[in-house]
Amino acid sequence: MKPPRFDFVRPETIADVHDVLAQDGDEARIIAGGQSLVPMLSMRLARPKVLVDIMRIPALATIAAGNDSIKIGAGVTQTALLAWPGLSARQPLLAAALPWIGYAQTRSRGTVCGSVAHADPSAEIPLVLLALGGTVKLSSLRGKRLVAAEEFFIGMMSTACADDEFIEAVEIPTARPGHGYAFREYGRRHGDFAIVACAAVAGSRALRFVVGGVADIPAVCDLPNTDGAALDDALDAVARKLDARDDLHATAGYRRRLVRELGRAAVEEARRCRA
Amino acid sequence: MTQPTDNWIGQSIERIEDDALLTGRGRFIDDLGVRPGTMHAAILRSQHAHALVRAIRIYRAVESPGVAAVLTGADVKALSTSLVAGVRAPIECWPIAMERARYVGEPLALVIAADRYLAEDALDLIEVDYEPLPPVVELADALKPELPALHEGLGGNVASDRSFRYGDPDLAFAEAAHRISISVRYPRNSCTPIETYGVVAEYDPGEDAYDILANFQGPFSLHPVMARALKVSGNRLRLRTPPDSGGSFGIKQGVFPYIVLMGIAARVTGRPVKWIEDRLEHLVASVCATNRMTTLEAAVDADGRVRALAWNQIDDVGAHIRAPEPATLYRMHGNLTGAYDIRHVSVRNRVVLTNKLPSGLNRGFGGPQMYFALERLMQRIAIELKLDPTAVIQRNLVRAEVFPYRTATGGLLDSGNYPHAVEVALKDGGYADLCDRRARSRKEGRLYGIGCTAVIEPSVSNMGYITTVLTPEERRRAGPKNGAYATATVAFDPLGSVSVHVASVPQGQGHRTVLAQIVAQALGLAPRDIRVVTDMDTGRDAWSIASGNYSSRFAAAVSGAAHLAASRLRGKLARIASGQLNVASDQIEFASGRAKARGNPDNSVPFERLAAATHWSPGAIAENDQALRETAFWTPPELTPPTPADEINSSLCHGFIFDFCGVEIDRVTGAVRIDKYVTMHDCGRILHPGMVAGQVTGGFAHAVGAALYEEHAYADDGSFLTGTFADYLVPTATEVPTPLILHLETPSPFTPLGTKGVGEGNCMSTPVCLANAVADALSLELIDIPMTPTKLAALIEQDAARRV
């Protein structure tokens, strides 16, 4: 399993990145940590003409805490974010979800924005981004734009990122007062892709429930703020509406079951955290 | 005879192998240098499970940078013949597809280029025209006459259909108080060593000879198969193994077709050719265990005593009956009654072909499939008769007084005390407490179950067992096959230091350390004084068809041969010493590096001086006492060919395993948690306790994988679903608990050191033990492995729906 040929550039500024992307368009691929991209190259599932290594751009390697959001640059690794002081206080949902990504040995190089760009249906960070209503900062020679998470993920491993754009950063809202956050995931082994992953954000009136691993993109549902059998019915309705499929690791029915069960556990925990 | 006094055998000394492996100085096949000019191979593989290969257009690949040659089936056919098939039938078995591809992953073409990157670039440029044929995927499909035959010469996909009868099973069934049966399916899985296959092949046109290095594990009965395929005499295929091999568990038996392919590639290009298999290739196209469908019926007395078994086994060997198949089905033939005293047996064995990877050796080799049926049935018997499963097992075990015990099908169980082992295990393992735990858990509404199993673990295969598939008349015509030669050489050099050489080809089992212990003990030296070489060179070493490391033969056969060789040399040295020390040779002891007169330790001579004596003054030594080197050839007389009544002692030694476990199933996810696992092993005399423990925990992990996570899975159209480690799920430290291991030692009377093999046992016992526990937890009559959460959750839901 050896990669096909490609050119390699190692820009030192964001402007340099824009130039390559403007020139090569869809034949260029950004490489950050490479944890998702390199196996695709080795299996020859990706055949870019040029690889753009963005890990030497200092401006991208920062985590900035704003008033009500955390801005995570494209060069920030999952491990670095996990180790960021105050992460669990500022955004407990991120702190809960990050340890579920792959293995410790891949989080050390895998990036937060790389996971967003890859947009795997069972990935944790896109799910969290959607649950919290985060934004993706895209930039190109044409300028910069902020895209809300729910407009960014458009299909299985497919995003609104144009050929000449790249993700410069993601912005994730910090925890809001009076809100509780919870994350649940089930996979065959700890580092495996999620069979079902979900996040619950419980406010005083609102209850947001996001499910990944079932459909092409995580499904965002704003549930009625009920309990008991009514909540079960609401979760069941979510489960049925999802385009769950049978695959090697789980049947559609099993996934729906997990949506109901993990969903309930997540909702209950989120409510407890509110208190 | 003199007796050694330093006691190394039985100690867990630190391994000689470890220093190099811990510091990155291992010598695995891809770590070794190659000759300048060596080229690299990449293989184009079939995308279809079953298709005619109408055309392969290679002209663009041939022009690709760095490419020396592109070979297809025609090129291979021109320089070789078909590999020998395992049954007498007009079919062929090539290492590359000819006009038809029969499994996803089957080689179609070979590119030889300056490096692997360039070779893969050329693969991209090859175009294949396929004409897909209906695939035969499920085992049951192989029995359907309307589906195409994979090999026309067979006329269908049933390659062999043999029936056997021992005792009077019809009478036993007619008289039985109960007839209880079970149907089980065993899936495909593979032990996937972390190091894949590697081959470096050379061909010398002047001598018409091949020289090939490969991490092949044996059995070397495959050497003549390769030599014949390459159309050379045995002495023109020099096959060598690297010093280190990264695990095998049977799988590296299956590198042999690739050895043939790369040999031909070297011949065509006139250059050495190297191929290192990648993981995707390994999963789709190395080897895996057979999948099997079994119906097993028992004739049972009212008290649970089993009087007869009726076996109906169908083994799916995949797209070719590639040697040594159908060995998976016949390896256990002498042990079809397991640990039990059952005198009446009928067997119907069928071998079928499907459009899947050809099968081969895999840890346990036929045992996991067989015991899954037998031990699930024993649990069903207990349930139907409302007895405790351990009581049913106890009632049927072969008793201690009857060893050596001839089984109904011809196996000869060497030694053991099965009832005692079970008692000790139940007591020391805490079975009663576990039953209490189950009761408490169930009271809390939890899904908790207990399973148990008793298993005979055979080791040291009788090379003749595979001929059981032939009829007695066919065997008579072909000539007898039997036995299991093990060889070992102990040598002294002119400085009097000791070297040992065996054809044992270890893949991590610490042979160099254990052999150093054995030879050191025999000669009164320390293990670090003994230098051991275990890599193999058919051009130089003493070897036979049984050579290699498989069927857990090392402890019993190879160690024994080394002990014999060392003992003979000691005898000679004693006679040489007797002249120097002026005492009778039977008064001489070897200890602490010296030969001493018994009772007068000051009267001694250094070991090196004696050992070097033959080099320096051969004239002073009687011819029969020359002590330069000794090669012991050992084949146990108990391994006889199959009788005209189809009785076969398929293995020399038999260890005993009794396992029990407690599991809990998560009501929400259906996941199985192994709460407690107890495994009692009687593997005969233990040479190195630490290594034995490692074999048990390693086998246990493979078995947990088979039981809960692993399946070599194919879709309905024959496409391969578990092609990466993200889909073929090997359990990690998070998934594999630590079992409680208990031991008994009843030495084997048939091996020089009283040892038996221990490498495969838990692969045979653990999957069915866990299945029994899950069946107990969920009150299931039928359960398939792997017992995935999705399967169990569905069963829990169905059950809940029934209760509502």
Next chain:
Amino acid sequence: MPRMSADIRHRLRFRLNGRAVEGEAEPRMLLTDFLRHALGMTGTHVGCEHGVCGACTIQIDGVPARACLALALQVDGADLRTVEGLAPQSGRLSELQQAFRRHHALQCGFCTAGILMSLDWYLRDHPDPSEAELREFLGGHLCRCTGYTPILAAALDAAKRMREAPPDA
């Protein structure tokens, strides 16, 4: 910003086990192949080439990383450690290596280097892990020989000895 062409080899320099090394690689060359075949550092093994088995785990800039998931050119200027640099000096094994030998935590040895490099980092950061924490961390490695039990025993033993060692040992 230079564009490194696919068709030629480009110079790279980095530190390996404390010493400066240099070589050349095409952009597509995997770090595993560069270490093993360009530099002859064959202690790092290749088990799957897609980042799951962990056999190729080394340390890059102080953290464990899969060498099969890195391109050689990506580590230009970086600080790498491999199993060959684990022993404190030739002929002396580290505490962790000794514990592996004592507990028979390796059989074929093919997965061992990766596990050692992972644990070497982990035990520095987590000097007193529980067995459960170790099991979870080791979930990033596949071993087919040992069943993990002796590896855990070795890691716990090494951690204990390192905690109890005098500070200047």
